[in-house]
Amino acid sequence: xxxxxxxxxxxxxxxxxxxxxxxxxxxxxxxxxxxxxxxxxxxxxxxxxxxxxxxxxxxxxxxxxxxxxxxxxxxxxxxxxxxxxxxxxxxxxxxxxxxxxxxxxxxxxxxxxxxxxxxxxxxxxxxxxxxxxxxxxxxxxxxxxxxxxxxxxxxxxxxxxxxxxxxxxxxxxxxxxxxxxxxxxxxxxxxxxxxxxxxxxxxxxxxxxxxxxxxxxxxxxxxxxxxxxxxxxxxxxxxxxxxxxxxxxxxxxxxxxxxxxxxxxxxxxxxxxxxxxxxxxxxxxxxxxxxxxxxxxxxxxxxxxxxxxxxxxxxxxxxxxxxxxxxxxxxxxxxxxxxxxxxxxxxxxxxxxxxxxxxxxxxxxxxxxxxxxxxxxxxxxxxxxxxxxxxxxxxxxxxxxxxxxxxxxxxxxxxxxxxxxxxxxxxxxxxxxxxxxxxxxxxxxxxxxxxxxxxxxxxxxxxxxxxxxxxxxxxxxxxxxxxxxxxxxxxxxxxxxxxxxxxxxxxxxxxxxxxxxxxxxxxxxxxxxxxxxxxxxxxxxxxxxxxxxxxxxxxxxxxxxxxxxxxxxxxxxxxxxxxxxxxxxxxxxxxxxxxxxxxxxxxxxxxxxxxxxxxxxxxxxxxxxxxxxxxxxxxxxxxxxxxxxxxxxxxxxxxxxxxxxxxxxxxxxxxxxxxxxxxxxxxxxxxxxxxxxxxxxxxxxxxxxxxxxxxxxxxxxxxxxxxxxxxxxxxxxxxxxxxxxxxxxxxxxxxxxxxxxxxxxxxxxxxxxxxxxxxxxxxxxxxxx
Numbered sequence: 039x040x041x042x043x044x045x046x047x048x049x050x051x052x053x054x055x056x057x058x059x060x061x062x063x064x065x066x067x068x069x070x071x072x073x074x075x076x077x078x079x080x081x082x083x084x085x086x087x088x089x090x091x092x093x094x095x096x097x098x099x100x101x102x103x104x105x106x107x108x109x110x111x112x113x114x115x116x117x118x119x120x121x122x123x124x125x126x127x128x129x130x131x132x133x134x135x136x137x138x139x140x141x142x143x144x145x146x147x148x149x150x151x152x153x154x155x156x157x158x159x160x161x162x163x164x165x166x167x168x169x170x171x172x173x174x175x176x177x178x179x180x181x182x183x184x185x186x187x188x189x190x191x192x193x194x195x196x197x198x199x200x201x202x203x204x205x206x207x208x209x210x211x212x213x214x215x216x217x218x219x220x221x222x223x224x225x226x227x228x229x230x231x232x233x234x235x236x237x238x239x240x241x242x243x244x245x246x247x248x249x250x251x252x253x254x255x256x257x258x259x260x261x262x263x264x265x266x267x268x269x270x271x272x273x274x275x276x277x278x279x280x281x282x283x284x285x286x287x288x289x290x291x292x293x294x295x296x297x298x299x300x301x302x303x304x305x306x307x308x309x310x311x312x313x314x315x316x317x318x319x320x321x322x323x324x325x326x327x328x329x330x331x332x333x334x335x336x337x338x339x340x341x342x343x344x345x346x347x348x349x350x351x352x353x354x355x356x357x358x359x360x361x362x363x364x365x366x367x368x369x370x371x372x373x374x375x376x377x378x379x380x381x382x383x384x385x386x387x388x389x390x391x392x393x394x395x396x397x398x399x400x401x402x403x404x405x406x407x408x409x410x411x412x413x414x415x416x417x418x419x420x421x422x423x424x425x426x427x428x429x430x431x432x433x434x435x436x437x438x439x440x441x442x443x444x445x446x447x448x449x450x451x452x453x454x455x456x457x458x459x460x461x462x463x464x465x466x467x468x469x470x471x472x473x474x475x476x477x478x479x480x481x482x483x484x485x486x487x488x489x490x491x492x493x494x495x496x497x498x499x500x501x502x503x504x505x506x507x508x509x510x511x512x513x514x515x516x517x518x519x520x521x522x523x524x525x526x527x528x529x530x531x532x533x534x535x536x537x538x539x540x541x542x543x544x545x546x547x548x549x550x551x552x553x554x555x556x557x558x559x560x561x562x563x564x565x566x567x568x569x570x571x572x573x574x575x576x577x578x579x580x581x582x583x584x585x586x587x588x589x590x591x592x593x594x595x596x597x598x599x600x601x602x603x604x605x606x607x608x609x610x611x612x613x614x615x616x617x618x619x620x621x622x623x624x625x626x627x628x629x630x631x632x633x634x635x636x637x638x639x640x641x642x643x644x645x646x647x648x649x650x651x652x653x654x655x656x657x658x659x660x661x662x663x664x665x666x667x668x669x670x671x672x673x674x675x676x677x678x679x680x681x682x683x684x685x686x687x688x689x690x691x692x693x694x695x696x697x698x699x700x701x702x703x704x705x706x707x708x709x710x711x712x713x714x715x716x717x718x719x720x721x722x723x724x725x726x727x728x729x730x731x732x733x734x735x736x737x738x739x740x741x742x743x744x745x746x747x748x749x750x751x752x753x754x755x756x757x758x759x760x761x762x763x764x765x766x767x768x769x770x771x772x773x774x775x776x777x778x779x780x781x782x783x784x785x786x787x788x789x790x791x792x793x794x795x796x797x798x799x800x801x802x803x804x805x806x807x808x809x810x811x812x813x814x815x816x817x818x819x820x821x822x823x
Contacts, residue, residue, distance in 0.1 A: 047099035059085040061255040066264030072227035074242035077252035121732020125194025129206035146731040184215035286737035295745035310752040316703025317757025327692040329783035346642035416650035419463035423640035425630030429530040434507035458583025477518035480567030486589035527563040532601035598633020711803035726819030735812040742808035750800030754793030
């Protein structure tokens with residue numbers, strides 16, 4: 039029964055000149071026979087063997103396997119054919135040096151999808167058959183030539199192929215060992231087709247059933263030719279699906295690469311360390327950025343959490359159409375190009391980009407009042423700024439002066455450099471969490487006729503404050519007791535401060551201040567204590583100067599609202615102090631100043647912490663959601679603005695530093711690509727061996743991709759590990775220099791991302807070398823030493 043047939047096979051090579059290796063060769067081979075092919079070097083016998091084994095491709099003719107033409111075979115079909123039907127035995131053994139005897143024999147089975155346990159059992163069994171049961175865990179370099187050839191025979195037999203192809207199997211062996219090898223091949227031929235290429239005619243005559251002689255690519259003689267039979271029985275048709283497709287698993291590829299890397303430990307470690315340098319640079323930048331961000335976030339949370347969310351009646355520029363003057367518009371004057379070159383002068387309607395004014399209504403005030411009930415754990419204090427001007431006279435020394443109390447724009451001052459006049463929150467406990475009372479007998483004010491002095495952490499107040507109090511004597515320092523318990527301020531009611539002359543009211547002149555201070559009861563304020571920020575306080579809720587109680591605000595507002603000047607201004611469309619006409623907006627501002635209008639000019643909501651701030655903002659947004667755009671009230675969150683700017687700055691610095699660190703990462707990646715290329719050159723024979731047992735081109739790529747992934751993983755882990763260890767001395771150094779602890783904080787997610795990134799980069803670096811490996815001609819690869 040015929041096993042395969044060569045039908046007019048022709049193969050030529052071009053290497054400067056055209057060489058015909060096979061010239062229209064036609065041969066048939068039976069299922070069970072030992073065929074020896076003899077001939078001088080260069081006669082084409084090895085080429086014939088390679089074409090039968092699917093390692094090389096014929097130019098013309100046809101190779102018929104079990105009646106199946108191979109003309110339409112694709113690469114994967116040839117790979118499957120070699121894995122399922124062919125077993126190669128080479129003159130130079132072609133064993134993989136970094137694999138054990140057992141692993142060398144298993145290699146063909148790994149491509150067939152055989153389970154690990156079955157692979158080992160089958161490999162051990164065939165090694166026992168060739169007499170190597172006691173050598174399975176040795177490496178090839180620990181074996182003799184005869185033993186290595188028997189390993190090669192075992193590898194050829196393990197997948198139970200139909201055909202054994204032996205290329206000079208005894209060429210490197212002594213006569214005794216040659217006899218042993220040929221005895222084994224002779225035994226195999228009783229069940230399989232064995233085709234052997236040899237120069238030794240005596241051994242061929244002694245062991246083979248059939249001898250074929252070749253010369254110049256042609257068949258010269260055949261001692262037992264196959265009769266030319268063309269019947270269907272002699273060539274039963276087979277489906278290409280007979281050959282089970284091969285596939286090397288990622289685990290197998292990784293195992294092959296890992297063992298190869300272990301044979302070059304020194305180079306592998308150096309390569310991995312070089313690759314880790316870039317990882318270390320990026321990792322340290324990320325660790326410092328992460329730690330710095332956490333530190334700044336914590337500092338901001340502590341420092342800025344007491345900064346209020348502010349709603350003011352000040353006008354704010356809001357572009358209701360989006361960014362720029364043309365967003366979403368189709369008017370002919372629209373342009374979205376800055377610095378245009380055209381000779382065109384555009385016009386636009388400024389009303390599209392207008393001033394939005396918050397209008398604080400009673401409905402909104404009621405909504406704000408409910409905030410403390412809705413979010414009782416989120417709010418420290420809600421403060422209202424009134425537009426009314428307090429008529430405050432001060433007698434710090436012998437002279438009485440007017441203490442100007444015009445509110446800051448927005449009703450809130452940060453840093454203490456303002457009018458030195460502010461309202462305390464109603465919650466005394468809240469103030470005492472931020473400030474200490476200093477000085478003998480110091481206490482918080484409890485009524486409308488009491489106030490408190492606020493100093494900074496150095497017990498200082500700006501000299502301008504003392505000048506506002508009329509304290510102009512050249513004194514470098516004051517005693518705390520110079521103020522505690524002293525009454526140096528008097529709030530004068532409107533009716534006493536303003537004198538009516540016809541339709542015009544005139545404020546008291548400086549000449550009248552002393553008389554008013556002494557004769558008018560008003561509301562004389564006693565300083566009950568001095569507040570100083572606590573040592574661990576991270577923000578200044580109050581600016582330096584004087585702070586009064588909400589009760590005083592209520593008293594002044596009640597007095598001002600029913601005062602003669604306020605009532606007169608409500609009835610008049612002219613300014614009662616200046617006599618000038620007023621439009622609606624200007625009149626409203628004057629009414630606020632005189633106290634006739636009690637609507638707050640600003641609302642300040644103080645959250646307990648950053649999380650509470652978000653809850654409060656959600657509450658305020660909920661009000662705006664039901665309002666028309668012009669009726670919405672826009673709030674200002676200074677803390678968020680500062681935090682956003684800081685975060686942007688940190689991120690920008692991180693990106694720049696990461697970019698610089700990534701340069702070394704790119705260099706190391708290129709180096710890994712070069713190392714992979716060197717590995718391809720070194721493992722060329724292994725590539726040929728893998729292809730001979732049925733490995734596909736993509737399997738070869740997978741082997742080298744696995745190698746780069748291993749190096750990338752090792753580089754990543756090494757880089758991350760070294761970076762983590764470096765954070766300890768870095769933190770100690772920075773803490774010694776700045777007292778900031780834990781500034782280098784390694785994020786585990788960053789560590790994982792860096793390891794994965796390292797693997798991806800090395801995979802990219804090894805892509806070209808791995809493709810080169812996959813494209814190598816298996817015949818040439820097997821000849822490489």
